[in-house]
Amino acid sequence: FQNTVKSIQNHPGFRNVLSPSGLFSFLPRIRGISLGRSIIADRYAPYEQFGVDIVSSVFAIPTTKPHYFIADATVIKEIMTARIKFPKPISLYKLLLFFGPNIVASERDEWKRYRKVSAPAFTEPNNKLVWDETVHVVKDLFDNVWENRKEVIYEHALDITMPLALFVIGAAGFGRRIGWNDEMVAPPGHKLTFKDTLDIVSRGVLLKAALPTWALYATKRTRAVKIAFEELELYMMDMINSRRSSEKKEDRDDLLTSLLDASEGDFDGFAKLTDRELLGNIFIFLIAGHETTAHTLCFALALLALYQDEQERLYGELMKAFPDGRTPTYEDINKLTYVECVLNETLRMFPPASNIPKFAAEDSSFVTTNAAGEKVVVPVPAGTGLSLHVSALHYNPRYWSEPYAFKPARFLEDWPRDAFIPFSGGVRSCLGRRFAELESLVFLSMLVMQYKFIVKPEPQFANETFEQRKERILKFTQGITLTPVRVPLVFTRRD
Ligand code: HEM
Numbered sequence: 001f002q003n004t005v006k007s008i009q010n011h012p013g014f015r016n017v018l019s020p021s022g023l024f025s026f027l028p029r030i031r032g033i034s035l036g037r038s039i040i041a042d043r044y045a046p047y048e049q050f051g052v053d054i055v056s057s058v059f060a061i062p063t064t065k066p067h068y069f070i071a072d073a074t075v076i077k078e079i080m081t082a083r084i085k086f087p088k089p090i091s092l093y094k095l096l097l098f099f100g101p102n103i104v105a106s107e108r109d110e111w112k113r114y115r116k117v118s119a120p121a122f123t124e125p126n127n128k129l130v131w132d133e134t135v136h137v138v139k140d141l142f143d144n145v146w147e148n149r150k151e152v153i154y155e156h157a158l159d160i161t162m163p164l165a166l167f168v169i170g171a172a173g174f175g176r177r178i179g180w181n182d183e184m185v186a187p188p189g190h191k192l193t194f195k196d197t198l199d200i201v202s203r204g205v206l207l208k209a210a211l212p213t214w215a216l217y218a219t220k221r222t223r224a225v226k227i228a229f230e231e232l233e234l235y236m237m238d239m240i241n242s243r244r245s246s247e248k249k250e251d252r253d254d255l256l257t258s259l260l261d262a263s264e265g266d267f268d269g270f271a272k273l274t275d276r277e278l279l280g281n282i283f284i285f286l287i288a289g290h291e292t293t294a295h296t297l298c299f300a301l302a303l304l305a306l307y308q309d310e311q312e313r314l315y316g317e318l319m320k321a322f323p324d325g326r327t328p329t330y331e332d333i334n335k336l337t338y339v340e341c342v343l344n345e346t347l348r349m350f351p352p353a354s355n356i357p358k359f360a361a362e363d364s365s366f367v368t369t370n371a372a373g374e375k376v377v378v379p380v381p382a383g384t385g386l387s388l389h390v391s392a393l394h395y396n397p398r399y400w401s402e403p404y405a406f407k408p409a410r411f412l413e414d415w416p417r418d419a420f421i422p423f424s425g426g427v428r429s430c431l432g433r434r435f436a437e438l439e440s441l442v443f444l445s446m447l448v449m450q451y452k453f454i455v456k457p458e459p460q461f462a463n464e465t466f467e468q469r470k471e472r473i474l475k476f477t478q479g480i481t482l483t484p485v486r487v488p489l490v491f492t493r494r495d
Pocket of ligand 1: 293424
């Protein structure tokens with residue numbers, strides 16, 4: 001412990017007896033004993049406490065390398081751009097390897113191959129497909145689920161955004177179009193619908209990773225998770241087999257086509273994908289493309305419901321751009337500036353991936369600034385763990401004025417590009433960024449143009465202040481991504 005502290009020249013930060021991961025990860029924060037799990041949720045507070053934008057963490061049991069949490073934009077950029085010097089600690093991504101190796105949980109040549117195979121699926125033709133499929137899914141929701149009723153009530157906005165994101169990734173990624181009213185019962189040969197399967201898998205990933213297979217038989221919940229993982233494998237095999245056996249090779253611009261092509265022949269000199277790699281990557285795209293977007297959209301609805309003036313401003317901007325109220329098309333993308341501001345501000349305040357782990361592959365050092373504005377050199381021994389603390393960066397007052405305020409218009413001004421990394425950055429940045437942005441822009445525009453929404457009035461909360469309501473509605477837990485707890489909303493048709 002003393003040696004580790006010495007190796008980082010006692011750089012300010014947390015000193016504890018027990019490691020915050022592994023065996024002791026369930027412990028709360030106890031000063032000097034354990035860090036607890038909440039430092040990521042604390043946003044900028046730890047940096048304020050230690051007066052510097054890089055904070056260290058050293059613990060005695062088990063003895064390991066030091067760790068830095070980082071909220072300095074320049075240092076984060078340096079790390080994200082030097083992939084070889086600061087790679088991903090892929091052992092932390094083991095929980096994403098259930099079905100096989102994949103693009104998120106890999107490094108070096110393996111990663112390069114998966115990226116090369118997948119990237120062609122995220123170009124212009126797919127962008128348009130994402131747009132059109134999202135329009136289709138939202139129209140289906142309004143016409144066939146909400147049936148154009150004057151008022152619609154939801155106990156949790158995630159019940160809208162989770163299926164929405166699933167249907168869009170299903171259709172635009174894998175050619176699997178599902179209607180909101182389809183699949184009320186499992187299709188022949190399955191125990192669960194595709195929607196329920198992915199829902200249970202998304203929520204159960206951490207549980208599945210934590211428990212050995214035999215323990216999954218223990219309770220109703222763990223059995224459901226086990227069945228859902230088996231079902232997902234069946235569904236993925238169905239997708240592969242039906243696309244492989246279709247007589248007419250469809251000329252589709254989706255992800256499944258790219259992955260299948262790469263599993264059938266050499267791709268640009270890279271070896272073809274094995275079946276396990278194929279499954280691993282399909283799984284990762286379903287997960288990556290589903291929960292992140294769904295949670296973001298849920299937070300966006302929560303914020304717009306709380307800040308009615310912002311919702312009205314957004315409505316006004318949309319009606320100015322589309323006075324006849326028509327649905328925006330892909331060619332209208334440049335008219336959606338304010339929707340983009342709302343989306344960015346949501347991602348700033350609630351980045352689904354609040355922590356991006358890396359480590360130092362060799363000895364190096366960072367230069368940061370302390371609260372007094374002085375330069376501080378931070379030693380980084382090889383093996384040091386690094387947390388790119390996205391939510392701290394996004395609330396760092398050095399870059400963002402009034403970071404706790406919801407102010408989408410800040411993105412109309414000259415904003416600090418390097419201090420905004422919801423999709424990570426550099427070569428390992430999110431491959432689905434445009435996919436997620438387009439889907440979000442379509443959904444938010446169509447919704448706000450047709451419906452006004454408020455937080456559902458409930459008698460037990462009749463006397464709460466705005467601050468209390470904000471706290472209740474914006475409450476989140478930390479799963480694989482930041483998860484909104486409960487966002488009850490009432491939607492009223494505008495005409
Ligand atoms: C709001 C929505 C989304 C957010 C905030 C987001 C965020 C991120 C972040 C932070 C990473 C880096 C993770 C890491 O280094 O461990 C990442 C990687 C990735 N994302 Fe997303 N993502 C979103 C949506 C999507 C969608 C819709 C897809 C696919 C359809 C997708 C596919 C991927 C892939 C394949 C990677 C791995 C890239 C690589 O390692 O080369 N994401 N995403």
